[in-house]
Amino acid sequence: MSAPINPALAAAPLLSVRDLNVHIPTPGGTLHAVRGVNFDLQPGEVLGLAGESGSGKSVTLRALLGLHQKPIRVTGEVHSGGQNLLTLPESRLRSVRGAQISMIYQEPMSALNPVLSVGEQITENLREHLGLRGRAALDRAAELLDLTGIPSPRARLSDYPHQFSGGMRQRAMIAIALASEPKLLLADEPTTALDVTIQDQILRLLLRLREELKMAVILVTHDLGVIAQTCDRVAVMYGGRLMETAPVTELFRQPRHAYSLGLLRSLPGAGEWRVPLQPIPGGPPDLRAVMTGCAFAPRCAFVTGECRQQEPPLVNVGPEHTSACLHAADLPSPHPAAPAGNAAQPTQIPEVNA
Template sequence: MDCATPWTPRTADVNTDKKLLDVQNLSVHFQTPEGELQAVRDVSFSLRAGETLGVVGESGSGKSQTMLAMMGLLANNARADGQVLFRGDNILNVPTAQLNRVRGQKMAMIFQDPMTSLNPFLTVERQMTEVLQIHQNASRGQARTAAVQMLEKLRIADPLRCLQSYPHQFSGGMRQRIMIAMALLSQPDVLIADEPTTALDVTVQAQIVALLRQLQQDHGTSIIMVTHDLGLVAGLSDQVMVMYGGRVMEHAQADDIFYNTRHPYTRALLESVPRLEHADDALVAIPGMPPSLRNMPGGCPFAPRCAKADNACQHPAPLQVVALSAADHVCACHHTEGQA
């Protein structure tokens, strides 16, 4: 190991009185041969140090595009509008050099598909150590030691051999754990996890969740957990944002989402989750299909699949407070409902 001054990890600011991340009216548009498509519409939320936001919704609801816009990683034919305030500074659409002072070091992302995110021509060691060498001025030896320690935390056997290997030599689950290790190495203030446990068995999933919780306790890390797994959201999140058709349908504290559900789409998602106490019951599926960006309904995007839809739903419902006991419980529906 390098004999220079020992490298020490950054310590996050754990002042929970300030908004660490404040997203305001974030929208994402794509230019296509058929015209402009809007994938995300006016998404707003905020996050304080040590908080976890769960973002849930079906495929195509705009979850991942929202996160990619925040990180400045949209496709070339896309543009983002609105504001993404990190510690009060707007980082949306800023020059790459300015964004790189935040991205990777203070804000990190675990991507959904590790095979397309890892460089097939570089060893795992090269890809992991450059995170610390570039963003935190660690020496190669210090960065290698930190990488080994992080792989050990993720229960990866023989981490030294892992570092010398290439991504194609691992299973999908192993590649995902390597991606998680890379994101956690810099101990970011904000960690965006896009379906981080998709390819992992339940035992490894539990290990990942435990590691994320420990990261929060030690460093005050804020986490945005993008997932289809409502069980994962319930066990980790402080607040939950439900998206559909590129819009926020409901947003509240986790307990309110699960025990005081107000939007029919949120209710439908919860009812589609298998439960042990009802193991013999048939699964309840949401009828129909999510809307196409090329043919979005003019009003509420969920109206074609909603049993409560009527003429009022031909017009989009604004997000509004729906629970007198919780001023931060908002819902976009003309027919808000309490859970039975």
């Protein structure tokens, strides 16, 4: 499966993020969970946020919608629709959530209200943002369940979340998120805990809805296979920072950050000759500590003294390709060569958008 080719994207970004920072107080000190993140999202684009657990992906997503509560502190700018979402009062921000920007969460059983029927949860969104009530709201709710592939949608409106399977709950949550036809969908690990067959169905559904509704998507995942199958562009996060951004095909063919290269080389091999996995040694950085130099330096196979002395800025290294690596131009290919005399295929990289 691959996402359709995205035609020329509009010049004006749908979402523009500048110097986004998230500080989380903890008993052991303040966690700088997101550090100076900058990116633009074009209308209709699917952007993947990739990286290990703890890299700041989900925290970034929640910050975009103002979902962090005090004492968590969020600074920077998140521009959409001519306004900075981070400076809006809560009353105005509620009109943005669900109407212009919607979000689906990792675990639908936790996100859905267990004491309200699925139909009630969809019609609540329709009342709030579209003013639909009564029969009109129920008709639209059934249409949304049908759109997301739930059989007998009218009958399922009265069911409760526990009466749905995991995949159906995820579809119901997508229906709720799409109720007011938002221009942007934030998807936080939408296929977590689903088996591979259901995962594939959900990803195909998101791509189809993206095309039908002309909707942009930010997809958070640690699964590079999901990124390859669904996204136009990818942003790799590590230690709360963006390390690399690139079109998906470009990043998989030739990453320009040592961390991205490490992620690709840790993918399982395929074919008659299987390359041993090359895990990234060590663990993610302590985000409570003051960082000097590149956050990835302690785990990097290409580290030099200069890497430990200064934090590399995110700079252009090619068309629509940025990297925060001092060795961006010198990194090897992620595709290892077969040993002499072995004609088998090297490590197989997941199918990438053509």
